[in-house]
Amino acid sequence: MRVILDAGAFVAVEKRDRRVGAMLRILQQRRVPLRTSAAVVAHVWRDGRKQVDLARLIDGVAVVPLGPGDDRRTGELLGRTRSSDVVDAHLALCVEADDLVLTSDEDDLDRLLSARGIQATLVAC
Numbered sequence: 001m002r003v004i005l006d007a008g009a010f011v012a013v014e015k016r017d018r019r020v021g022a023m024l025r026i027l028q029q030r031r032v033p034l035r036t037s038a039a040v041v042a043h044v045w046r047d048g049r050k051q052v053d054l055a056r057l058i059d060g061v062a063v064v065p066l067g068p069g070d071d072r073r074t075g076e077l078l079g080r081t082r083s084s085d086v087v088d089a090h091l092a093l094c095v096e097a098d099d100l101v102l103t104s105d106e107d108d109l110d111r112l113l114s115a116r117g118i119q120a121t122l123v124a125c
Contacts, residue, residue: 003027004095004120005036005061007087008104010044012125013057020102020125024057034061039090064094080115088112095120 012020027034041063048055066074074089083089088105092112095101099120103109106122113120 002033002035002096002099004091004099004101005034005040006091006101006103006105006109006125007040007043008125009102010036010040010054010057011104014044014051014054016053017125023102023125028060035094036061036063037087037091037094038063038065039087043087066090077112077115081111083108083112092116092118 009020009024013024024034036058041058044054045051045058070090070093073093074086077089077092078084078086081089085105085108088108089112091101092109093116095109095113095116095118097119101109101113101120101122102125103122104125106124109122113122
């Protein structure tokens, strides 16, 4: 199992949400792989001098870049779901079957993952 972090998980860390912080510490102690999309990082990153907690978290997370063909695959997924959030769509491309996704956007991610035929567990943060 892997854990995929949506922007909501990073925002929760910045807001010092104890539940999300504890969950992430346990996952890291158990060496559960953490992943996110480069689009998510771009969405939440503003100033590393002020985002120390966020920087620490990002350092422990595999960041999946937009790779060759991801631009079209992301756009096609948005078209199939009649959505417009590029960040959520690229994150949905990073999710594999049986992953756990920490998100504040359960409805949109559920729709995107369903369109891909991916079964994952969505956890609200």
